[in-house]
Amino acid sequence: MGRRILNDALRTMVNAERRGRSTALLQPISGVMVSFLNIMKHRGYIKKFEVIDPHRVGKINVELHGRIKDCKALTYRQDIRAKEIEQYRVRMLPTRQWGYVVITTPNGVLDHEEAIKQNVGGQT
DSSP states (O other), X not given: OXXXXXXXXXXXXXXXXXXXXXXXXEOSOOHHHHHHHHHHHHTTSEEEEEEXXXXXXXXXXXXXXXXXXXXXXXXXXXXXXXXXXXHHHHHHSSSSSSOOOEEEETTEEEEHHHHHHHTOOEEO
């Protein structure tokens, strides 16, 4: 169920960008989604986001930058060792210059560059 929530939120952001909107409202929310949005903010894909009422169903208001072309969450979990991250990235991303693979690790939710630096594997 957690993957479905993340995938729906990412599709909402992509659709809002395609329609030319400056904000997107994501609902329901999860902890993984907040961590994922922090990575997107750090990498410059979104301006900022605000969590509204996190103790109930919760909503997140995201200010978009206009840089998201496509964003997906895999609905199946795959275990990846630290040595295999680079091969997985080559297989999943269209080119070297575009995109990030986000991995759930014991050190938190990291993109592929941070996971390689920390030499930690996890699940996609």
